[in-house]
Amino acid sequence: MLKWFRRKKEEAPGTQPERAPEKAPLSEPVISQPQQETKKNLWQKFKDGLSKTRERLKDSLGELFEIDRLVDQAFLEELEEILITADIGIETVNRLLEPSRKKILTGEPLKVSELRRSLREEMLQMLTVPTPPFPPEASPAVIFFIGVNGVGKTTTLAKVAWHLKNRGFSVLAIAADTFRAAAIEQLETWGNRVGIEVIKQAPGADPGAVVYQGLQAAKARGTEVVLVDTAGRLHTKYNLMEELKKMVRVADKVIPGAPHENILVLDATTGQNAVNQAKLFGEAVKLHSLIITKMDGTAKGGIAVTVAHLFKLPIRFVGLGEKMEDLAPFEPKAFVDALLP
Amino acid sequence: MFENLSERLEGVFQRLRGKGKLTKDDVERGLREVRLALLEADVNYRVVKNFVDRVRERALGAEVLESLTPAQQLIKIVHEELIRTLGETPAPLDLGGSRPVPILLVGLQGSGKTTTAAKLALFLRKKGHRPYLVPADVYRPAAIDQLKTLAERVGVPVYDTDPTDNPVEIAKKALAEAKALGRDVAIIDTAGRLHIDEAMMTEAAAIKETVSPREVLLVADAMTGQDAVNIAKSFHEKVGLTGVILTKVEGDARGGAALSIREVTGCPIKFIGTGEKLEALEVFYPDRLASRILGMGDVLTLIEKAQEAFDLKKARELQEKLRRREFTLEDLREQIKQMRKLGSMQEVFSLLPGIGKKIKEMPFDEKELVRMEAIINSMTRQERLNPRIINASRKRRIARGSGTTVQEVNKLLKSYEEMRKLLKKARGPRGLERLARRLLQAF
Numbered sequence: 001m002l003k004w005f006r007r008k009k010e011e012a013p014g015t016q017p018e019r020a021p022e023k024a025p026l027s028e029p030v031i032s033q034p035q036q037e038t039k040k041n042l043w044q045k046f047k048d049g050l051s052k053t054r055e056r057l058k059d060s061l062g063e064l065f066e067i068d069r070l071v072d073q074a075f076l077e078e079l080e081e082i083l084i085t086a087d088i089g090i091e092t093v094n095r096l097l098e099p100s101r102k103k104i105l106t107g108e109p110l111k112v113s114e115l116r117r118s119l120r121e122e123m124l125q126m127l128t129v130p131t132p133p134f135p136p137e138a139s140p141a142v143i144f145f146i147g148v149n150g151v152g153k154t155t156t157l158a159k160v161a162w163h164l165k166n167r168g169f170s171v172l173a174i175a176a177d178t179f180r181a182a183a184i185e186q187l188e189t190w191g192n193r194v195g196i197e198v199i200k201q202a203p204g205a206d207p208g209a210v211v212y213q214g215l216q217a218a219k220a221r222g223t224e225v226v227l228v229d230t231a232g233r234l235h236t237k238y239n240l241m242e243e244l245k246k247m248v249r250v251a252d253k254v255i256p257g258a259p260h261e262n263i264l265v266l267d268a269t270t271g272q273n274a275v276n277q278a279k280l281f282g283e284a285v286k287l288h289s290l291i292i293t294k295m296d297g298t299a300k301g302g303i304a305v306t307v308a309h310l311f312k313l314p315i316r317f318v319g320l321g322e323k324m325e326d327l328a329p330f331e332p333k334a335f336v337d338a339l340l341p
Numbered sequence: 342m343f344e345n346l347s348e349r350l351e352g353v354f355q356r357l358r359g360k361g362k363l364t365k366d367d368v369e370r371g372l373r374e375v376r377l378a379l380l381e382a383d384v385n386y387r388v389v390k391n392f393v394d395r396v397r398e399r400a401l402g403a404e405v406l407e408s409l410t411p412a413q414q415l416i417k418i419v420h421e422e423l424i425r426t427l428g429e430t431p432a433p434l435d436l437g438g439s440r441p442v443p444i445l446l447v448g449l450q451g452s453g454k455t456t457t458a459a460k461l462a463l464f465l466r467k468k469g470h471r472p473y474l475v476p477a478d479v480y481r482p483a484a485i486d487q488l489k490t491l492a493e494r495v496g497v498p499v500y501d502t503d504p505t506d507n508p509v510e511i512a513k514k515a516l517a518e519a520k521a522l523g524r525d526v527a528i529i530d531t532a533g534r535l536h537i538d539e540a541m542m543t544e545a546a547a548i549k550e551t552v553s554p555r556e557v558l559l560v561a562d563a564m565t566g567q568d569a570v571n572i573a574k575s576f577h578e579k580v581g582l583t584g585v586i587l588t589k590v591e592g593d594a595r596g597g598a599a600l601s602i603r604e605v606t607g608c609p610i611k612f613i614g615t616g617e618k619l620e621a622l623e624v625f626y627p628d629r630l631a632s633r634i635l636g637m638g639d640v641l642t643l644i645e646k647a648q649e650a651f652d653l654k655k656a657r658e659l660q661e662k663l664r665r666r667e668f669t670l671e672d673l674r675e676q677i678k679q680m681r682k683l684g685s686m687q688e689v690f691s692l693l694p695g696i697g698k699k700i701k702e703m704p705f706d707e708k709e710l711v712r713m714e715a716i717i718n719s720m721t722r723q724e725r726l727n728p729r730i731i732n733a734s735r736k737r738r739i740a741r742g743s744g745t746t747v748q749e750v751n752k753l754l755k756s757y758e759e760m761r762k763l764l765k766k767a768r769g770p771r772g773l774e775r776l777a778r779r780l781l782q783a784f
Contacts, residue, residue, distance in 0.1 A: 149617075186483035186487075236593050273592070322481075
């Protein structure tokens with residue numbers, strides 16, 4: 001496997017990587033052989049990270065679900081604390097626990113194992129949203145990376161580029177963050193590491209113009225996937241949201257139907273504000289999916305459940321570190337299991 | 342930030358206010374809302390619990406139940422407890438010791454360390470210090486370039502970091518360089534690190550060991566959720582903090598992280614980052630924030646901001662003119678200039694008491710101010726002093742000169758006329774709000 005990666009890495013940047021003959025069909029199963037390996041390793045890493053959190057939680061909270069006893073008030077309170085400290089949000093937590101609370105009040109016996117099962121199912125249900133294939137079926141498929149400042153848009157873009165490149169796609173990145181100092185250099189460095197071309201203009205240039213130029217280039221070159229790095233913006237800033245809308249309009253002008261996917265990048269450490277972010281970004285431009293970053297810390301990213309559910313957005317990937325291979329496809333079951341001790 | 346918390350609490354207290362006397366149940370109901378509001382604001386579960394317990398203890402004592410104005414009394418307790426949790430008094434930077442005084446910035450990835458480093462440098466420079474910036478993030482691509490660019494923008498010298506050096510060496514060499522250059526404060530921008538990354542935390546501790554900074558500031562995102570306590574605790578235990586800078590406060594995050602971090606570390610919040618502009622760093626005042634949380638506005642901060650941005654002499658002149666009701670287009674231009682120095686209008690309005698959410702959410706194009714200024718600049722002095730003489734032909738000329746349209750010139754003149762009328766009426770607190778609303782609609 002290592003050899004395979006090395007071979008891919010050594011390809012000169014800019015040369016069109018040959019479309020891997022074994023390139024998977026766009027629907028399931030999407031992962032080609034070497035990818036499966038990485039996925040497994042990464043997934044292990046994800047689980048390891050999560051189990052660390054679990055151990056820590058167990059220390060402080062006792063093994064809540066360990067003994068199958070009857071649920072009582074104290075148990076529910078403890079469970080509430082666990083769910084709230086996972087950032088699921090008080091509203092969702094109340095909704096999740098409401099049926100159990102009722103049962104307790106009416107004196108109906110409820111076993112811990114039953115409660116766990118129903119909670120797990122309920123949360124999986126919340127995460128079950130239609131998930132179209134990735135990357136979207138269009139040529140070029142234009143994907144915008146959107147989010148507030150500091151969530152990791154640029155790093156995530158690089159990781160996704162690496163992921164797509166390994167699946168045999170030709171990938172091009174557009175440096176449309178012309179605002180933050182050295183953002184363009186940051187993406188360029190990543191571009192060199194991953195081995196993809198980065199279309200850029202001078203700092204301070206109109207991001208719409210950069211998108212225009214980048215998409216023209218992609219069209220001319222017959223690139224399959226175009227990843228657009230947008231500047232971080234707080235969703236409450238009217239002007240910056242207008243700028244984002246304009247970039248989307250420009251994309252649609254160059255390639256009708258573009259962008260085909262707008263990914264909202266969310267930081268796992270973010271609390272309830274993620275809901276506002278999804279709401280306001282979603283009002284400005286159509287959102288298609290989520291990526292949750294920084295899942296390698298102790299934050300459990302519970303808000304993702306609420307956001308995915310409220311806005312019917314599939315979670316594409318989770319970010320697990322600073323290297324380009326630290327990206328794992330989202331697995332609802334493992335995610336929910338990590339949230340529930 | 343905190344608006345939502347304010348609104349919630351206001352709602353609770355509104356309902357209580359009507360009551361002559363509170364029962365234990367009333368207090369409990371009120372506390373439940375306080376708890377809910379705090380949890381929604383991302384204050385950590387345990388911190389909320391302690392907070393509510395403290396309020397309950399006092400509220401159920403004689404203080405509230407026997408008071409004639411129980412709701413007021415309860416608000417007072419919540420206010421006091423908020424201040425107590427946030428810290429009683431503002432904590433200034435400790436810049437004692439031998440020069441250059443090192444300040445270390447640490448935090449998670451994406452919390453805003455690099456931007457904050459530049460903001461802090463500008464803040465100190467304005468206060469008469471001679472700061473020096475040290476980029477010590479050799480991991481994130483282009484992080485060094487980012488700080489170098491920002492350093493140039495704020496007019497502060499920056500250490501020429503060799504990206505192949507290790508951060509401990511960089512800090513040591515940079516400090517020697519700062520000394521040689523006669524700088525008095527050295528702000529060290531470290532790489533973002535996860536609080537559970539042992540190797541990186543050890544590195545941060547090693548940098549601290551080497552440079553013995555007076556201040557180790559945790560840069561934390563105001564949008565942080567429940568995990569804020571774990572992050573703050575780890576950094577405090579493994580590196581040792583002296584204070585906190587809360588960033589991205591200008592969004593709509595409810596900022597509960599501030600309470601959580603303060604409660605678990607005991608470290609004061611020293612500054613808040615309030616915008617993308619490099620001037621957008623403010624000293625943190627616990628009492629003012631507590632007032633803001635409870636919807637009492639924050640006029641003090643506004644006055645300070647204004648004092649910094651406004652030319653006092655010009656302001657006095659304007660005041661005199663307003664009194665005599667001679668508000669000309671030249672005065673408007675002066676106002677626009679000063680307003681632009683003050684920061685975004687929405688920021689300014691958010692500090693005014695009693696100005697509701699509606700205004701804050703109104704779209705406001707800051708570039709409009711630039712256009713308005715251009716239009717006024719394209720007028721003759723005579724036109725500015727006596728806008729009645731501006732006829733159709735003059736309007737066409739002004740539009741051409743300012744690169745706008747006649748409609749826009751008309752709009753400006755109409756806004757000016759309305760503003761003039763309003764200023765005459767703007768007396769008392771309601772007048773202020775009307776004026777603010779009017780101003781926003783005018784643009």
